[in-house]
Amino acid sequence: MNRWKSIRSCFLIVAIICATLSCKEKHKMLHVDVYETSAAGNQLTRVTPFEVKENTTVVTIDENITYQKITGFGGAFTESSAYLLNRLSKENRDLIINAYFSKEGANYSLTRTHMNSCDFSLSQYSYSPVVGDMELKHFTIKEDKDDLIPMIKDAMAASDNGFRLFASPWTAAPWMKDNKHWVGGKLLPEYYDTWALFFSKYVKAYEAEGIPIWGFTVENEPHGNGDNWESMHFTPQEMTNFVQHHLGPRLEQDGYGDKIILGYDQNRAGLKEWVDVMYQDQESSKYFDGTAIHWYESTYDYFPEDLQYAHYKAPDKYLIETEGCVDSQIPEWKNDQWYWSKEATDWGWDWAPEKDKYLHPKYAPVNRYARDIIGCMNNWVDGWVDWNMVLDRQGGPNWFKNWCVAPVIVDPDNDEVYFTPLYYTMAHFSKYIRPGAQVIDVQNTDKDLMLTAAKNPDGTIALVIFNEGMKDKNYELRFRESVININLSAQSLQTVMIPTQN
Missing domain, CATH: 1.20.5 (Single alpha-helices involved in coiled-coils or other helix-helix interfaces)
Structure with a gap:
């Protein structure tokens, strides 16, 4: 026996x-490179080795199931940011520009700027200053030549891969509007052709400066902003009419028919109404290349149903998040922990009606960014653009005192620079997921983790995984016939790069 x-x-x-x-x-064995940013102090830090632990989450990437192609990630050139860079030493100015645009930095690929002034300008101005100048004979971009244009040119010089730049107007000059003010009101119908010409003149002027324009959004926040700073209102029908009969034909006539036109450009909760009108038929949608969205409807909800609806309404057109930031806050200076803590508020914390308060909880800034970008990528959004690249310790300058947070904060009086955790959060996407990358399927067995994956044009695969919980995790990553166990810190964001040789 x-x-x-x-x-x-x-x-x-x-x-x-x-x-x-x-x-x-x-x-x-799956060969990977893992980069982590965490509340414990990692800043896009390469992490290794990995210990095999029990209670492992399984993450499975399937490159055979594909979704949208990525247009890019980046931020906005504003007069405020450009002005601050001009107040820094050349060393720190170059440091910031390279951090955003070089291959060694965040390698931004999709950017935005404003046409005429916005709240993050030093004053209110227009490129069409002469009242009644319907042919825009006095059109001028001189206001941009001291700060904004040099910043864009420096970014272009620092970027090996180049980046796309689109422009957005906050308002036409007051003389074109029914209320004759910078804030609120509507574009008078008799100036629709003049306003369309304005876009064409802008392309010509900027390209004469050596700055190519990829495209436009038609109007920043056409619902308005509570009549606080530069704005101009459109209904979906009015914007569609303007694009269909004025802007699109004008750009085409002037040889700029290749410029991208993105409609809407406000919060996601209003998407359905807008895309129903913009893409009603072939004629209405002819000149619209896509839809632009903002995230201010909520600090937490990324509105997946609305994003899905917009995609399926126009599956072959762009769906780009064109602005987001931690707003209604004065940024914390050299205090990384604040950016990982549930302390940040947005405008709705104070001002939203009671029925909408649930959409505006206190929520950690890093969590807002990571959750929103991943949620967007997993719901057909192909580009994600942050707001100001650089602000000061007050969250400005901003002529309206509408203080906000940026990934990079500076103290120009003392020539100091602070790269907040938001900078590294953006870089987890912009640096490793490149234009033309195809979003691919990824599944995991832990409902508390958020993750997304994309296959780059060079064949490398980037997996971004976010753990906002207070406990370390461990996951087994499966790809093709290979596996690896990876440790994931509490309150951390990881980008896992899978090289082509796997």
Whole structure:
């Protein structure tokens, strides 16, 4: 009997060895590079080695299931940011520009700027200052030449891969509007052709400066902003009419028909109404290349149903998040922990009606960015653009005192620079997920993790995984026939790069 037990034990050992060898043949070691940003102090830090632990989450990437192609990630050139850069030493100015645009930095690929002034300008101004100048003979971009244009040119020089730039107007000059003010009101119908010409003149003027324009959004926040700073209102029908009969034909006539036109450009909760009108038929949608959205409807909800609806309404057109920031706040200076803590508020914390308060909880700034970008990518959004790249310790300058947070905060009086955790959060996407990348399927067994994946044009695959919880995690990453176990810190964001040789 004991002998039989001994023989049976031998058979069991052999079976285990064979199974192990078979498993090793079936699941090769997956070779990856892992970069982590965490509340504990990692800042896009390469992390290794990995310990195998129990209670492992399984993450499976399937490159055969594909979704949208990525247009890019980046931020906005504003007069405020450009002005601050001009107040810094050349060393720190170059440091920031390279941090955003070089390959060694965040490698931004999609950017925005404003046409005429906005709240993040030093004053209110227009490129069409002469009242009644319907042919825009006095059109001028001189206001941009001291700060904004040099910043864009420096970014272009620092970027090896280049980036796309689109422009957005906050308002036409007051003389074109029914209320004759910078704030609120509507564009008078008799100036629709003049306003369309304005876009064409802008392209010509900027390209004369050596700055190519990829496209436009028609109007920043056409619902308005509570009549606080530069704005101009459109209904969906009015904007569609303007694009269909004025802006689109004008750009086409002037040889700029290749410029991208993005409609809407406000919060996601209003998407359905707008895309129903913009994409009603072939004629209405002819000149619209896509839809632009903002995130201010909520600090937490990224409105997946609305994003899905917009995509399926126009599946072959762009769906780009064109502005988001931690607003209604004065940024914390050199206090990384604040950016990981549930302290940040947005405008709705104070001002939203009671029925909408649930959309505006206190929520950690890093969590807002990571959750929103991943949620957008997983719901057909192909581009994500942050707001100001650089602000000061007050969250400005801003002529309306509408203080906000930026990924990079500076103290120009003391020539100091602070790269907040938001900078590294943006870089987890912009640096590793490149234009033309195809979003691919990824599944995981832990409902508390958020993750997304994309296959780059060079064949590399980027997986971004976010753990906002207070406990370390461990996951087994499976790709093709290979696996690897990876440790994921509490309150952390990881980008896992899978090279082409796997």
